[in-house]
Amino acid sequence: MPPALAESSTLPYSPVEVASRFGTPTYVYDAATLRARARSLTGRGATIRYAQKANNNTAVLALLRAEGVVVDAVTAGEIHRALAAGHEPADVVYTADVFDRDAVEALHRHGCPVNAGSPNMLAQLADAGLEHLPVTLRLNPGFGHGHSRKVNTGGTSSKHGIWHEQLEAVLTQATSLGLSRVRGLHMHIGSGSDFAHLHHVCDAMVAAAEAWKAAGGHELEVISAGGGLPIPYRKGEDEPLDLDRFFEAWTEARDRVCAIVGREVELEVEPGRYLAAEAGSLVAEVRGTKTQGEGDDAVDYLLIDAGFNDLLRPAMYGAYHHLEVFAADGRELTRERDYVVAGPLCESCDVFTQGDEGVVQSRRLPVPEPGDLLVIHDAGAYGAAMASRYNGRRLTAEAMVIDGELHEIRAREPIDEQLRYEHIPDQLQ
Ligand SMILES: Cc1ncc(COP(=O)(O)O)c(C=O)c1O
Structure with a gap:
């Protein structure tokens, strides 16, 4: 069965289609x-x-x-x-x-x-x-x-x-x-x-x-x-x-x-x-949620497969990006919760909801299941252009919506590519 189309009032594409065609995380430009x-x-x-x-x-x-x-x-x-x-x-x-x-x-x-x-x-x-x-x-x-x-x-x-x-x-x-x-x-x-x-x-x-x-x-x-x-x-x-x-x-x-x-x-x-910021968004997959602490002090984390290596602005400037959750199977998302949205990198600042001085902040979002999608809006400028391979991550795929059709404009970097220019001297073999 083809994946259900997740509709958005603002996106010119289906995040579910992006995830199934290009994987995640993927930048999409309109x-x-x-x-x-x-x-x-x-x-x-x-x-x-x-x-x-x-x-x-x-x-x-x-x-x-x-x-x-x-x-x-x-x-x-x-x-x-x-x-x-x-x-x-x-x-x-x-x-x-x-x-x-x-x-x-x-x-x-x-x-x-x-x-x-x-x-x-x-x-x-x-x-x-x-x-x-x-x-x-x-x-x-x-x-x-x-x-x-x-x-x-x-x-x-x-x-x-x-x-x-x-x-x-x-x-x-x-x-x-x-x-x-x-x-x-x-x-x-x-x-x-x-x-x-x-x-x-x-x-x-x-x-x-x-x-x-x-x-x-x-x-x-x-x-x-x-x-x-x-x-x-x-x-x-x-x-x-x-x-x-x-x-x-x-x-x-x-x-x-x-x-x-x-x-x-x-x-x-x-x-x-x-020219570029509002044309672009980053589609990531929700990989899990977890709660740190108990009772009134507890903080809920929503964990996605994009990190600051893909989009640096929140970690670098405390920049704000609008976030939207989509159900991968098209079901209605009825419950909401306050989440700190974080990525997979081994750095505490790998958080997409933070203020100027790196203070983590919560954002009210629909409660997702692993496998659902999170779209980070207005990411077309200083997004992919600042991406890195930190923690051995691959450079993100990029796609463009042209006349209603999705086209790949940059393939996700193969893992092997990371080793292409490295050499282990014989003395170390
Ligand atoms: C020389 C120069 N021109 C233009 C710009 C564009 O700035 P912005 O992306 O905020 O429009 C920059 C950004 O740093 C710049 O260094």
Whole structure:
């Protein structure tokens, strides 16, 4: 008998079908949601550059390319992924604070533009004979913002970007190094933003344009704004995003920059999670429940086959993800209980319901049986992209719903693959 279809009001697929076809845990992305998010940004007079660190599966990169979205890349590996997905080298901006040797080689081969986040990178570009590449400068505006201290992207406690007060010196350095196409400014707004903060960043960009003009010697052709487009992880609670206001603020900043430098300046926005997060969910299997303690102090645990190696955000940031339980056999789930939801890893923090400081929290959920399924919502960004093999786990399978059909876009990694590059020296045999 075919498995019963477990219906969800929000999911565009059956978790039971996902589990039976691909096993668990499996990430599933909805092509229609990815397209809808892309289309909500394009056609507003800005280049949309997807920060692929959020989700660098090549199927996702190919879908976004078809929507007219270009990409960034933090490593040679991400350049490779973008090109494999059909992006043109000129459309892939290598953006980093550290220029490693793999990246030097990739830039030699493909000639991608660079977004430099450290003064040393400019000298290293010149040393590598890459003075001709188009360069933007990632500035640290001196203040930051983020949904957690760990993602704060500005101020002295952030390693990111060139300190804003060093801009003129760095432009002078670029001239003396012979960098011929230093052409733009980038600032990261911080992930999950508010408008007071956004205006602050826009003003910092305008101030940087003044410093650029004062330094002379390089044409400012583009300003680029990273992040700053949050998604509502807590449905019905998080403030809805006002995209019109976001673009109005940046268009106005761009116009001010144009007036300062006396030429047309292109606007680029660089979201990651906004494009990918809501399109993805992680389907896991419930493997058991257990109770620690007795009486009023007792804590009920719901144990699933996904761990922080598959989805790190709760363990890393105390991030919240909406959870939903589905009966594998389609029966009605009538009872509820408060559960701490935990995974299989040998780490106490392998918990999907925890707060900022790692304090475990309970969540009211239907009482499942082993074999039922738990879906972790809004996991399309910083999910599979951050997955690891910790505890000898296999990298998770990924699937995509395209026109109502499920397609595998990454097979679950075979266990043997883990040993492929390891060697036991003869002396130890
Ligand atoms: C340079 C750059 N741009 C864009 C982003 C995207 O941020 P988010 O995924 O929050 O939109 C990041 C994230 O860290 C980043 O480092």
